[in-house]
Every structure is written in C-alpha cells, then in structure tokens.
Amino acid sequence: MSGSMAFLLWIKGPMFNIALAIFAIGLFARFAEIFLLGRKPNYAEPRAGEWLPGFKTMFTRSIADPGTFQRASFNVVVGWVWHLGFLIALLLFVPHVELMKGLFGIVWPALPNPVVDLITAITLIALVATLVHRLTHPVKQRISTFDDYLVWTVVFLVVLTGYLAYHRLVNPYPIALGMHILMAEIFLIILPFTKLTHIFTAFIARWYNGAAFGRKGVAS
Amino acid sequence: MIDRKTPNKTLGESLRDHGLSRRGFLKFCAATASMMALPPGMVPVIAAALEQARRPSVIWLSFQECTGCTESLTRSHAPALEDLILNLISLDYHHTLQAAAGDAAEDARLQAMEANTGQYLVIVDGSIPGPDSNPGFSTVAGRSNYEILMETVEHAAAVIAVGTCAAFGGLPQASPNPTGAMSVMDLVKDKPVINVSGCPPIPMVITGVLAHYLTFGRLPELDAYHRPLAFYGQSIHDRCYRRPFYDKGKFAETFDDEGAKLGWCLYRLGCKGPSTYNACATMRWNGGVSWPIESGHPCLGCSEPSFWDAGSFYQPLSVPLTATSGDLLTAAVGGAVVGAGVATLANKQIKTAVANRQPVTVEELEEKL
Numbered sequence: 001m002s003g004s005m006a007f008l009l010w011i012k013g014p015m016f017n018i019a020l021a022i023f024a025i026g027l028f029a030r031f032a033e034i035f036l037l038g039r040k041p042n043y044a045e046p047r048a049g050e051w052l053p054g055f056k057t058m059f060t061r062s063i064a065d066p067g068t069f070q071r072a073s074f075n076v077v078v079g080w081v082w083h084l085g086f087l088i089a090l091l092l093f094v095p096h097v098e099l100m101k102g103l104f105g106i107v108w109p110a111l112p113n114p115v116v117d118l119i120t121a122i123t124l125i126a127l128v129a130t131l132v133h134r135l136t137h138p139v140k141q142r143i144s145t146f147d148d149y150l151v152w153t154v155v156f157l158v159v160l161t162g163y164l165a166y167h168r169l170v171n172p173y174p175i176a177l178g179m180h181i182l183m184a185e186i187f188l189i190i191l192p193f194t195k196l197t198h199i200f201t202a203f204i205a206r207w208y209n210g211a212a213f214g215r216k217g218v219a220s
Numbered sequence: 221m222i223d224r225k226t227p228n229k230t231l232g233e234s235l236r237d238h239g240l241s242r243r244g245f246l247k248f249c250a251a252t253a254s255m256m257a258l259p260p261g262m263v264p265v266i267a268a269a270l271e272q273a274r275r276p277s278v279i280w281l282s283f284q285e286c287t288g289c290t291e292s293l294t295r296s297h298a299p300a301l302e303d304l305i306l307n308l309i310s311l312d313y314h315h316t317l318q319a320a321a322g323d324a325a326e327d328a329r330l331q332a333m334e335a336n337t338g339q340y341l342v343i344v345d346g347s348i349p350g351p352d353s354n355p356g357f358s359t360v361a362g363r364s365n366y367e368i369l370m371e372t373v374e375h376a377a378a379v380i381a382v383g384t385c386a387a388f389g390g391l392p393q394a395s396p397n398p399t400g401a402m403s404v405m406d407l408v409k410d411k412p413v414i415n416v417s418g419c420p421p422i423p424m425v426i427t428g429v430l431a432h433y434l435t436f437g438r439l440p441e442l443d444a445y446h447r448p449l450a451f452y453g454q455s456i457h458d459r460c461y462r463r464p465f466y467d468k469g470k471f472a473e474t475f476d477d478e479g480a481k482l483g484w485c486l487y488r489l490g491c492k493g494p495s496t497y498n499a500c501a502t503m504r505w506n507g508g509v510s511w512p513i514e515s516g517h518p519c520l521g522c523s524e525p526s527f528w529d530a531g532s533f534y535q536p537l538s539v540p541l542t543a544t545s546g547d548l549l550t551a552a553v554g555g556a557v558v559g560a561g562v563a564t565l566a567n568k569q570i571k572t573a574v575a576n577r578q579p580v581t582v583e584e585l586e587e588k589l
Contacts, residue, residue: 003444003445005526005530006525009526009530012540013540013541014542016543017542017543017547021547021551024548024555025551025555027555028555028556028559029555029562030559031556032555032557032558032559032562032563033559036559036563036564094471094487095487095536095538099540102536102538102539103539103540103544112469113466168457168458172444172455172495172497173494174495174524177537
C-alpha cells in the first residue's frame with residue numbers, strides 16, 4: 001500500500017528509529033571523545049574551586065556582555081528571539097509534550113496552542129531575518145560556510161513544516177505531518193555532525209571556561 | 221430458471237410499488253444531493269434520472285471479513301433510504317442476505333453475470349488472500365477468494381470495495397499478514413474501483429455511491445485512495461465539533477477527568493481525527509444519533525490504510541510507533557563506546573609520539589644546516 005498514510009507510518013516508524021539511532025550514536029561518540037580526551041593536567045595549585053564557577057558560567061554566558069550587545073545588537077536580539085521561540089515550540093507544544101511522554105514517560109505542562117502558534121510565527125520571521133542578515137552583512141557573508149546554510153535550512157524547514165501542519169495548509173494531512181517529522185529527523189541526524197552540536201557542547205565549553213577561571217581565582 | 225436480467229421496472233415505478241410518495245422520493249433526492257455536496261439545482265436532475273433508472277444487478281462478494289459492513293448497511297434506520305436503495309437495486313448474490321444456499325446460490329451469481337454482462341456492479345467486502353497465498357486460507361464453494369473475485373469482476377461495469385478490509389486490506393492485512401491479504405485495488409487493475417472505507421463504512425456513504433452511479437451513470441469523483449471525495453474530502457478533525465477546544469488548547473487527559481466531562485478535545489487520548497478522512501463528523505451514525513467522538517471516544521482512524529498498524533489507538537498521533545527510550549539508551553551507549561574507542565586511539569597515538577620523540581639539540585640542528 002503506497003500513499004500518504006504509508007509515508008507517515010514509515011516516517012513515524014522505521015525512519016524515526018534510524019534518526020534516533022544516528023543522533024544518539026553520533027552525539028554520545030562526540031561526548032565520549034570530548035570528555036575522555038579532556039584537557040592537559042594543570043599542576044598549578046588551584047586558588048579556588050572550579051565546579052561552582054563552571055556551572056555559573058554555563059548560564060551567565062547566555063547574557064551577552066554590554067560590549068557584544070553594542071557591537072552586534074541584531075545578533076543578540078534576533079538570536080535570542082528565535083532560540084527561545086524554537087525551544088518553546090519544541091518543548092511546550094501539546095503534541096511534542098505527548099511525544100516526550102510516549103518516549104520517556106515524563107510529562108510537563110504545555111502552553112495553549114494559539115500561544116505556541118504565535119511564537120512559531122515570530123520564530124519563522126526571526127529566522128528569515130537571520131538569513132537576510134547573513135546574506136547582506138559583509139563580514140557574515142564572508143565567514144559563512146556550507147555548514148551554516150545547511151543548518152539554517154534544516155532548522156527553518158522544521159519550524160515551517162510544523163507551522164504548515166498545525167494550520168493544515170498541506171493536504172492530505174498525513175503528508176503535512178510526515179514532512180514535519182521527517183524534517184525533525186533530518187535535524188536529529190545532522191545534529192552530531194554540524195554546528196547544531198552546540199545545543200549540548202555550548203554548555204560543556206562554558207563549563208570548561210568557567211572552571212578554568214574559577215581555578216585561577218578570577219571572575220568569569 | 222429465474223430471470224436474472226436487469227428488471228424492466230424503472231426505479232420510479234419500483235418506488236411507487238413500495239408505497240413511496242412523490243414527496244418522500246424528492247426528499248430522498250434532496251438528501252442524496254446534499255450528501256454528495258451537489259448544488260440544489262441537481263435535485264430535479266437526480267429525481268428525473270432515478271425515475272428512469274433501471275435497477276442495476278449487484279453481486280456482493282464477501283471474503284475475509286466480519287460481516288460488520290453488511291451489519292452496518294442493514295442497521296440503517298427507518299424510514300431507511302438505505303432500505304429503499306437495497307430494494308431498488310437487484311441484489312442477486314449476497315451470502316448473508318440471500319435465501320439460496322449451495323449450488324443454487326453460486327448459480328444465481330453466474331446467471332446474473334451472464335445476463336447483465338458489462339453492466340452489473342460488484343460490491344466486495346473483506347480482503348482477499350493474494351494470488352501467491354495458500355488458496356485454502358479463504359474459500360467459497362471450494363474455490364479461492366482470488367479466483368471468484370477475478371472471475372466475477374471480469375465483465376463487471378465497476379467494483380465497489382466496501383469497508384477497510386476490501387479497500388485497503390484492513391485487519392486481515394495487519395502485521396504480520398498471515399494470509400497474504402490484499403485489497404481489491406491491489407488485484408483489480410482494469411476496472412474502475414471505488415473504495416468506501418471504514419470499519420464499518422457509514423451506510424449512507426454506501427448508498428450515496430450507488431445513488432450517484434444510478435443518477436449519472438458513472439462513479440463519483442475520487443481522492444488519491446479511490447474514495448468518493450464527497451464523503452472523504454475532509455478530515456474528521458476539520459469537521460469535528462470539538463475542534464474549537466483543540467484550537468484553544470483544551471484537552472481531556474484521561475477518560476474521566478474534568479476535560480472529558482466538559483467535552484474537550486480527545487487528541488491527547490489518541491484521537492486520529494487529524495489524519496482521518498471520513499464523513500462521521502457530519503453524517504454521524506445510527507440515524508444521526510451520535511458518532512464515536514461525540515460518545516467520548518477518540519477516532520481510531522478506521523477509514524485509513526494500515527489503521528491497525530498505525531500504533532496504539534490510545535497514543536496521540538505525534539508519538540513514534542516503535543522507538544523507545546531503551547533504544548535511545550542502547551544507541552547512546554553504543555555511541556559512547558565508539559567515542560571512547562576513538563579517544564583511546566588518539567591518546568595512544570599521542571603517547572606513542574611522546575615516547576618516540578627524538579629531541580634535537582641546537583648543535584645537531586646547526587650541523588644539519
């Protein structure tokens with residue numbers, strides 16, 4: 001039996017397993033590599049603890065320092081908007097909460113659909129703005145690589161297909177939902193091998209930084 | 221021998237014989253027109269066409285099925301348009317409804333086929349063990365379902381697959397499909413096939429398709445799954461009276477919570493309404509009394525292909541079918557082992573490089589230069 005339903009069932013069945021396996025194998029291979037290679041031993045006597053400053057920095061670095069804000073206010077503001085929007089749509093939309101519940105058995109409160117809908121629309125606009133900025137900003141234009149455009153495309157399509165599926169703008173619906181889940185699967189597949197890994201490694205890197213500063217007894 | 225030829229009486233004459241008034245007949249025509257989403261101007265056309273139509277010979281074949289589709293059709297309420305239609309076609313062969321048995325029954329089928337060659341309709345309910353399956357999985361009068369189907373449809377005008385089993389394989393085709401069950405559409409390639417899916421389908425949809433055929437002499441407009449668009453053009457979700465609750469984000473989370481009592485959306489209880497195309501939300505069941513969602517149960521998605529294999533009826537649509545947290549953990553452990561292997565190898569290379577390092581003194585360098 002071929003058709004839209006067969007497509008959806010394949011995307012929700014075998015393809016989801018494949019995507020999840022590639023994601024977990026890739027990500028944990030990188031984690032193991034990062035942690036086991038570690039850093040060179042520091043034989044200097046520590047001036048203060050490293051754990052607390054490390055954890056503190058994981059969060060404090062989320063706020064741009066005033067200098068960065070002045071130099072690149074667009075990056076900071078639009079970056080914040082779409083990152084938050086993406087996270088809210090990912091974690092607080094009812095069908096996504098149900099997915100997590102189905103997979104991990106844990107459940108948390110969700111936001112009403114219209115709220116997530118509005119946030120998704122804002123996220124889409126912000127994402128388009130980031131692309132325009134990347135294409136027009138003379139420096140960004142020159143430092144952008146294939147990886148940057150690939151990641152933008154996948155992230156944008158995940159959000160866009162979700163928006164189209166929610167508003168049932170593609171018929172039949174199993175195609176709309178299947179396309180959205182497929183895009184999310186492609187997101188999971190490329191995550192460990194592109195800059196998307198920063199979803200996890202940004203916090204590890206911040207910890208290392210904070211811990212190094214803490215050990216030296218300086219504020220990070 | 222009984223004459224199985226299409227009866228000479230027109231539908232109009234036959235209706236009057238059954239005591240149906242002109243008003244009743246026009247009401248039926250109007251209902252048919254609205255049911256098929258035709259403009260009101262079509263009512264007189266339908267009336268005129270049905271008045272003159274000859275009762276077509278219909279052969280109803282039952283294969284791997286549960287008789288639920290026939291039960292659905294016969295449980296329609298009085299004054300049943302469905303009943304009238306059943307009287308208005310010449311149903312020449314139907315296991316459950318025919319009085320004849322054995323050779324007489326099979327003869328009736330063959331005679332109807334011979335007398336109405338190229339004009340009779342075949343209605344199939346139930347899936348068919350495919351040509352490569354053991355023919356003994358399902359037989360009628362000692363002959364395989366496949367053989368009977370192909371023989372009967374050879375000279376038919378069209379085939380109507382009633383119910384999800386005939387339309388898409390249904391329950392018999394559910395994994396691991398022990399009988400190699402196939403749908404009518406999989407097997408009949410050279411005749412028009414119309415699918416009236418559902419487990420069971422809505423009786424009015426079956427009769428609506430027949431009425432359309434009698435009125436226009438051809439089958440209605442179909443969707444990608446060969447289903448009449450008039451009935452399967454919109455999803456349950458789009459026509460659901462609980463849709464405003466979905467849009468507002470108000471959901472029942474258990475079958476007996478406050479949300480369930482207030483009639484909120486059943487998405488979180490596994491409703492497949494968003495991906496299911498059928499007319500339950502508008503035509504409803506049991507003479508328009510209610511339908512599953514109105515009775516407080518999520519839609520099972522019974523009119524869609526593979527609905528038995530589409531995950532638990534009580535898991536929301538967004539939940540993956542087979543992936544579990546255990547699989548994720550296994551993959552993560554596997555990944556960590558791979559990463560550890562790579563890291564160990566890298567560390568080993570560093571150590572070897574350090575061990576084999578040959579220091580060069582300034583004097584040695586100067587000598588070389």
